[in-house]
Amino acid sequence: MTNSNKTSRSNKHNRIIDAAVDVIAEKGYHLSRISDIAKRAQVADGTIYLYFKSKEAILLAIFEEKMGLLISEVNAALLEESDPCSRLKEFIRQHFIHVEAYPALARVLQVELRQSRQFIREYRPEKLWDYLRIVGDIIQQGQQEGVFRADLDPFILQWSLFGTLDELSVQWILSKKRERFNLEQVVHQVSAVFLSGLVKP
Numbered sequence: 001m002t003n004s005n006k007t008s009r010s011n012k013h014n015r016i017i018d019a020a021v022d023v024i025a026e027k028g029y030h031l032s033r034i035s036d037i038a039k040r041a042q043v044a045d046g047t048i049y050l051y052f053k054s055k056e057a058i059l060l061a062i063f064e065e066k067m068g069l070l071i072s073e074v075n076a077a078l079l080e081e082s083d084p085c086s087r088l089k090e091f092i093r094q095h096f097i098h099v100e101a102y103p104a105l106a107r108v109l110q111v112e113l114r115q116s117r118q119f120i121r122e123y124r125p126e127k128l129w130d131y132l133r134i135v136g137d138i139i140q141q142g143q144q145e146g147v148f149r150a151d152l153d154p155f156i157l158q159w160s161l162f163g164t165l166d167e168l169s170v171q172w173i174l175s176k177k178r179e180r181f182n183l184e185q186v187v188h189q190v191s192a193v194f195l196s197g198l199v200k201p
Contacts, residue, residue, distance in 0.1 A: 013051050015041040017065060020058045025104035029059065029115040059108075059116055060123060066105055067127035070098055074134060084142030085199065089191040091135060092165065096183040099169045107173050110166060132158045139198070148198045157198070164190055 019041035024032045034055055038045045052058045074094045081087040099106040116123075135158035142148030168190070172181045 012041070012043060012047065016043065016048060016051055016058070017062055021062060021066075021105050021108050024059070024062075024112050025107040029055075029108075029112040056116060059113065062105075062108055063113060063125070064127055066109065067131060071127065071131055071134070073098070074131075078134070078138075084138050084145060084147050085195055087138045087141070088135070088195065088198075089187070091138065092161075092191050092194075093187045095165050096169070096172075096187055099172060100183055103173065106169060110169050111173060132162055135161055142198065147200065149200050152198065157194075161190075161194060164194075 016037060020032075020037045023036045023040050027036065032055065034048050035045050037055075037058065038048050041048075048058075052061060074091060077094050078087050078090055081090050099110075136154040139148060139152070139154040139157055143150050143152075143154070168186055172178060172183065172186075175181050
């Protein structure tokens with residue numbers, strides 16, 4: 001395959017993924033059709049099946065690819081911070097920065113993805129675990145440096161924090177008056193609550 005053909009395939013793949021994000025966010029997962037995605041991506045219906053075997057496969061590809069990008073961007077932002085308290089707060093900030101910047105994607109990842117029986121029952125969400133592991137690593141860093149309490153389990157805390165961020169994100173995504181939901185205020189309050197329990201007295 002020539003470089004131009006590879007580029008063309010990559011471009012079509014990305015167009016399909018991006019179109020699927022918009023369509024699924026607008027219509028909902030169950031009401032979205034392959035033909036809707038193809039029309040938005042400006043490709044023939046049959047072209048979709050050259051890249052994905054089903055709508056479910058598209059949804060899982062969105063999760064894999066977009067979560068991979070999110071993880072890379074969050075890790076890059078965390079390189080600017082050194083102490084564990086600042087790194088944890090920056091992680092929380094980055095989560096909501098991406099929710100606010102990409103609301104359609106946030107809706108797909110945090111609302112519509114739960115409509116997939118395969119994702120809920122069969123799929124191993126390695127990218128989600130990689131994302132959570134960032135929090136676990138920050139907590140372990142704080143414990144090793146003597147900043148965070150050593151009696152707390154990083155695994156429990158990473159899931160606790162994610163549950164909080166996830167629920168607040170969903171509330172923002174579904175809110176009809178987002179201007180009343182100040183995400184910067186959310187960052188400060190969530191950070192304050194978690195750090196008050198984490199930092200050694």
